Amino acid sequence: MSLTRTTCPYCGVGCGVLTNADGTIKGDPDHPANFGRLCSKGAALGETIDLEGRLLHPTVNGARSDWDTALDLVAGTFSAAIAEHGPDSVAFYASGQLLTEDYYVANKLMKGFIGSANIDTNSRLCMASSVAGHKRAFGTDTVPGTYEDLEQADLVVLVGSNLAWCHPVLYQRIAAAKEARPGLRVVNIDPRRTATSDLADLHLSIAPDGDVALFNGLLAHLAQTGKIDATYTSAHVNGVAEAIASAQTSDLRDTGLTEQELATFFRLWGGTDKVVTVYSQGVNQSKVGTDKVNAILNCHLATGRIGKPGMGPFSATGQPNAMGGREVGGLANMLANHLEIADADHRVAVQNFWQSPTICSRPGLKAVDLFQACADGKIKALWVMSTNPAVSLPDADGVADAIKRVPFVVTSDIMARTDTCDLSQVLLPALGWGEKDGTVTNSERRISRQRAFLPAPGQARADWDIISDVARRMGHGQAFNYNSPRDIFAEYVALDAATSHFPRDLDLSIFADADYAALVPTQWPRNGHRFFADGQFYHADGKAQMVAVTAPKLSKPRFALNTGRNRDQWHTMTRTGKSPRLGAHLAEPYVAIHPDDATDLNVDPGAVIEVESIYGKALLRAMVTDRGAPGHLFAPMHWTRQRTKAGAINSLTAPVVDPVSGQPALKSGPVTARVYRAA
Ligand code: SF4
Numbered sequence: 258m259s260l261t262r263t264t265c266p267y268c269g270v271g272c273g274v275l276t277n278a279d280g281t282i283k284g285d286p287d288h289p290a291n292f293g294r295l296c297s298k299g300a301a302l303g304e305t306i307d308l309e310g311r312l313l314h315p316t317v318n319g320a321r322s323d324w325d326t327a328l329d330l331v332a333g334t335f336s337a338a339i340a341e342h343g344p345d346s347v348a349f350y351a352s353g354q355l356l357t358e359d360y361y362v363a364n365k366l367m368k369g370f371i372g373s374a375n376i377d378t379n380s381r382l383c384m385a386s387s388v389a390g391h392k393r394a395f396g397t398d399t400v401p402g403t404y405e406d407l408e409q410a411d412l413v414v415l416v417g418s419n420l421a422w423c424h425p426v427l428y429q430r431i432a433a434a435k436e437a438r439p440g441l442r443v444v445n446i447d448p449r450r451t452a453t454s455d456l457a458d459l460h461l462s463i464a465p466d467g468d469v470a471l472f473n474g475l476l477a478h479l480a481q482t483g484k485i486d487a488t489y490t491s492a493h494v495n496g497v498a499e500a501i502a503s504a505q506t507s508d509l510r511d512t513g514l515t516e517q518e519l520a521t522f523f524r525l526w527g528g529t530d531k532v533v534t535v536y537s538q539g540v541n542q543s544k545v546g547t548d549k550v551n552a553i554l555n556c557h558l559a560t561g562r563i564g565k566p567g568m569g570p571f572s573a574t575g576q577p578n579a580m581g582g583r584e585v586g587g588l589a590n591m592l593a594n595h596l597e598i599a600d601a602d603h604r605v606a607v608q609n610f611w612q613s614p615t616i617c618s619r620p621g622l623k624a625v626d627l628f629q630a631c632a633d634g635k636i637k638a639l640w641v642m643s644t645n646p647a648v649s650l651p652d653a654d655g656v657a658d659a660i661k662r663v664p665f666v667v668t669s670d671i672m673a674r675t676d677t678c679d680l681s682q683v684l685l686p687a688l689g690w691g692e693k694d695g696t697v698t699n700s701e702r703r704i705s706r707q708r709a710f711l712p713a714p715g716q717a718r719a720d721w722d723i724i725s726d727v728a729r730r731m732g733h734g735q736a737f738n739y740n741s742p743r744d745i746f747a748e749y750v751a752l753d754a755a756t757s758h759f760p761r762d763l764d765l766s767i768f769a770d771a772d773y774a775a776l777v778p779t780q781w782p783r784n785g786h787r788f789f790a791d792g793q794f795y796h797a798d799g800k801a802q803m804v805a806v807t808a809p810k811l812s813k814p815r816f817a818l819n820t821g822r823n824r825d826q827w828h829t830m831t832r833t834g835k836s837p838r839l840g841a842h843l844a845e846p847y848v849a850i851h852p853d854d855a856t857d858l859n860v861d862p863g864a865v866i867e868v869e870s871i872y873g874k875a876l877l878r879a880m881v882t883d884r885g886a887p888g889h890l891f892a893p894m895h896w897t898r899q900r901t902k903a904g905a906i907n908s909l910t911a912p913v914v915d916p917v918s919g920q921p922a923l924k925s926g927p928v929t930a931r932v933y934r935a936a
Contacts, residue, residue, distance in 0.1 A: 263691070272290050280304075290426070298833055305832040312715075313686055316673075350642065351376060359720035366733070372615035381919060381920060400701065407535065415446065419821065422823065427700075428456070444459045444525065448465050474504070474507055480501045484527045495803070577697050590620035594749075642687075647675075653873075671831070695719075703778050704776070746773055750765045821894065866879050866931065910923050
C-alpha cells in the first residue's frame, strides 16, 4: 500500500509523517523538520485512529440529528442572538488543532460578516506572550530563527522549556548536534531538573517567574562588560539606554540562583557569539510572560545576536498549528496576514478584499475574558471548535459553570464525550487527523500539508466546510462558497498579495502558483530567507525596540503549583489516551514533591496528596523527587474530570493572565497540600 505524506498533529515541531490506512507510521526522511525522526507520540499515531468514542453524526439536545436540522439551528440561533443583542453577544473559541483553512474561514465569518472579534483560541494559552513580545520588539509577530540555527549555535539556552518531552524531535536535533560537535553547550533554565536538563552543561534552577530578573541581570552584565554592540544598536535599535537602566535596577536575588551560577551563565552568554535562546511555556504562561519575552529579546538586540546563522531568540510553539492560526488572524486582536484590528487602514483593506458587509471595529475578548463574559451572561451563543475549555482553561470548574450560563452552546469535535461536549446543546462531528486536508505551520514558519488517507467516518465533515455551511445559512452565500481547502488557501494567499503594501513580514507570493496537492514543506516568506539579516525591522522607522522591563515582586507561598505535560500524552488525551504503550509511561495523575516537603507533610512515595487552591482541589499520587525545589509542586494537566474522579488540574489553576498578552499564568499558583491517604 502506498504511503501518504502528511504532518504530525501534535506539537509545534511539525514533523513529516509517512502513513497509510493499515496503520503504518514512519518519519518522513525528506521533511526538513524531522528528517525521518519521530517521538513516542508521533510513532504511536497508528494506535489512535480507530473510531472508538468518535462523534459520527450531529446531535441536538443529546438526540441524534441530521446536518440540515443541526446547521439550521446553529445559523438561526446565532443570527437571532446577533439581531437581538448585537454581534458581540456571540463568540467562537477555536483551537491550534484546526488547520489554517479552518481558522481562516472561522475568522472571516466572525470578523468580516458577523462584525465582532469575539473569536479566540486555545493557542492563547500557548504563545500569546511571544506574539505580544515580538510585536513590541520587532513591530510584527515574527519568529526570526529556524531549527537549523539551534544546530549551528555554539550555545543553546533553553528557558522554561522541557523540550525533551514537549518538543522531542527538536530536542533530538540539538542532542545530535551536541554529539557531533561537543563545543556546542546547552544551558537549561527551569525551576525543575527535567529530562531536558540531562542534556545541559548547566542547569539553573530558577525561582518561578525569576526570568525577567535573570535576563535583566544579563543585560546589565553585557553593558558593564562592554558587550553591547553600539554600532548595531545605533543603526537598528531604539530604547537601548532605557532598557539597560531598567535592567540595572533588578535584584538578582529574585532569580533564586547563586552568584556563582549567575556569573557562569553571564560569562557563557556574553562570551559566545552564536547564541540561540529558545523559550516556551515556562516563559509564556506567566503573569509577566510578555515582559519575560522582551527581557530575552533585549539581550539579543543589544548585542546584534539576531538575523544571523546560529543566533537569535526562538519561541517554540506548543500546538501543531498555533503558528498557522497566528498567520490568519486566529487571535481576538488580529486580522488575517498579521494585519491589525486596531489599524483602520488594515480593517478597510481586509473588508474590501472580503467584500464583506461589516468588519469588527475593535479587538475581541481573549480566552479567559471570553469565558468570564459567558459567566456574566453577556454571551448568548458560543461555538467551541476542536478544543475542551471546560477542562483545559484555568479555573476549569468556573469555566464549566460559565459555559452552563450560555443559552446556546455548539461544539464541533471529533469526540462524542468531552467535558465541553457534555455542556453543549449541539454537537457537530468534525474530521480528525488522517481524514482532513489542509495546511499547518510549525514553529519555524514552515507550511506543510496534512493529507487525508482515511475515509470520512460516519457523517463527519471538515471544519472549514461546517463553518462555511453555517455562514451560507446565515445569508453570506457567495463569500463562503468554497469547494475545497485549496480554494481557501488560494484566497488567503490572494489576501496577502492584495495587502502587500502594508509593511509586515508575511510574503506568501511563493505560494501563488504552488500546486496545493503536491505542496512540499515550505518556509515563508521564502526558503532560505533570514529575517532581520539586513537590520530592518517593522516599526515605522525600520528599527527594533528594546523594551524597559521591570522584574516583578515575587511572593513565596508555602507551595507553588507548576503544571505541564508528560512525555507520552497530548493535551486532554483524547487521542494519545487510546494507546496502551503511551499510557504505560506515567499511568495516573501525580504530583511531584520534594523529599523535604514530603518529610514535612509525612508523605511517603505513593501516598495520595490533596492539593487545593481557592478555585478547587485534586487528589494526586505523590511522586517524591528532588527534581524540583522545596515548596514547588508539579502536576501534569492531561487528566480530565471524565478520566479521573480525583479532579482535573485546571480546577486548581487561577484565571490570572499577563496584562499585555492575555495568556494565563499556569506555572506557579499558590496551593496547599496535605496527605489524603497514606501509601
Ligand atoms: Fe509529533 Fe512533535 Fe513528536 Fe514531531 S516531536 S513526532 S511533531 S509530537
